[in-house]
Amino acid sequence: MKEVCADKAYSSARMHQLIESLQATPYIIFKKNSNPAEDSPSIWQKMYTMFKEEPAKYLAKYHKRSNVETVFSMVKMRLGEFLKCKTYDAQRSELLMKFIVHNICCLVHAIFQYGVMVDFKACEKAYNPHEEHEKRQGLRTADMP
Numbered sequence: 001m002k003e004v005c006a007d008k009a010y011s012s013a014r015m016h017q018l019i020e021s022l023q024a025t026p027y028i029i030f031k032k033n034s035n036p037a038e039d040s041p042s043i044w045q046k047m048y049t050m051f052k053e054e055p056a057k058y059l060a061k062y063h064k065r066s067n068v069e070t071v072f073s074m075v076k077m078r079l080g081e082f083l084k085c086k087t088y089d090a091q092r093s094e095l096l097m098k099f100i101v102h103n104i105c106c107l108v109h110a111i112f113q114y115g116v117m118v119d120f121k122a123c124e125k126a127y128n129p130h131e132e133h134e135k136r137q138g139l140r141t142a143d144m145p
Contacts (some may be wrong), residue, residue, distance in 0.1 A: 001022065001023050002024055002025065003027055003061060004022075004024050004025070004026050004027065005027045005061065005063075005064055005065035005068075006026070006028045006029075006065070007028070007094050008029050008030070008031050010028050011028045011031050011034065013041050013044040014021055015028065016028065016041060016043045016044045017041050017043060019043075020043040024107070025061075026043065027047075027049055027058065027061040027062040027065075028047070028062075029051075029062060030051055034048065036046075036048050059097075071074060071119060077101060078101075078102065078105065079101060079102065081099045092106050
């Protein structure tokens with residue numbers, strides 16, 4: 001996580017400090033009455049200065065948030081906003097599957113609506129899930145029985 005975008009409800013010096021402590025940059029819209037004092041945290045002052053002096057740059061980063069909100073809305077409308085599974089692991093898998101299905105639906109839409117051509121064979125050659133799994137597990141094929 002490199003950047004965190006949030007709305008005015010999260011606009012506080014403490015929230016900016018928390019995000020910075022996670023080695024991320026906060027892009028939070030400031031409330032109208034915001035005005036950092038000299039003793040305010042440096043990240044609060046830095047982001048407020050950027051917000052005032054470079055609003056186009058700041059808002060371009062902030063408005064990436066709307067893309068995420070749109071995807072969440074699309075997934076909820078198409079696949080429901082509630083998870084049916086009871087355990088954490090099952091809920092996590094169910095949520096991941098919802099996003100996979102969403103991505104497939106977007107791909108199919110692009111193929112039929114815009115004539116996007118996808119070479120699935122080339123994709124298969126470029127991506128080997130067994131190699132990816134081995135990389136994540138720290139294994140090599142030569143080490144396998």
